[in-house]
Amino acid sequence: MRLFLTFCAFFALVAVVFAWEKEDHEIFDLVSSIQASEGKDVNFYSWLEVSPSATTAEIAKAPFVQAYRKKSMQLHPDKNPHDKKIHERFARLGVVSTILRNKESRERYDFFYRNGVPVWRGTGYYYSRFRPGLGTAIVFLIIVTSGFQYAAQHVNSRRDLARIEDIVRQARQVAWGPRMVPVEGQRKVKVNLGGGPESEAPERWISMVVDANNVYFLHPDGDMELLDASTATQPAISSTWFIALVRSSYQSAFGRSNDLKEAEGVSPPQADDDELSGTASEAPGSGTVTPREGQTTSTSTGKRKKATKRR
Incomplete structure (x- = not known):
């Protein structure tokens, strides 16, 4: 109907x-x-x-x-x-x-x-x-599509919240019993997320910890994560496709620019004193060179002389 x-x-x-x-x-x-x-x-x-x-x-x-x-x-x-x-x-x-x-x-x-x-x-x-121009049409499409996406986020958020409430209820029922009487202390339980004999999907069991009124999801490494209404994904304008695209483009452009500036600000490695001893000892253009030990030099007579280290 x-x-x-x-x-x-x-x-x-x-x-x-x-x-x-x-x-x-x-x-x-x-x-x-x-x-x-x-x-x-x-x-x-x-x-x-x-x-x-x-x-x-x-x-x-x-x-x-x-x-x-x-x-x-x-x-x-x-x-x-x-x-x-x-x-x-x-x-x-x-x-x-x-x-x-x-x-x-x-x-x-x-x-x-x-x-x-x-x-x-x-x-x-x-x-x-009032025939719109190309810019107006693009803005209109962005607003409409983002609005539909935001509405879909609301629907998904309510669906996630209902599923979380169902999981929490199952965990408490397993830990406290059918009468749902709270029990002190932590209790480790397993909850089936779906499937079973009446369903074609296989069973999916997860480990949960019930501590008073709080229900935690137990990770394989032993960490516990609180499971409540805040766990559901909340709708946000910043999560719509256009805002996300602008934010991603901004980070890509300016983030790369900052990396280049940081790279330009790094000073080149300095030579050691031992390496400098084999270079020109005077200012550039002086023509005076201090030879290293074992290095041969040419004399004015054209004969080669081996440099020795002074003691």
């Missing part, structure tokens, strides 16, 4: 969205524009000073034509050179006159004249008039 009602609501929404046609949208625009420029209580008939009960044939006769000419002379751009919106008002007058003279378009307008213009005019109407 619930599924049937959901489908009915969906098709009703689709019918509302696609109910209005292009001609209806044009009338919506005209009604809004005339009310904005001429007054909230002004409609097509009052603006042209025509009775709503007049027939289409009567509107096409001389009285209406004279009233239209009079109004068009009042709104002519040549007589209102300082009015910046006079061209729009003058063009709007011609469109309204055409609608009232045509039987089909007038019947369409009369429907909204009697019943009022709808507040919600369909997604197509608003999209065509």
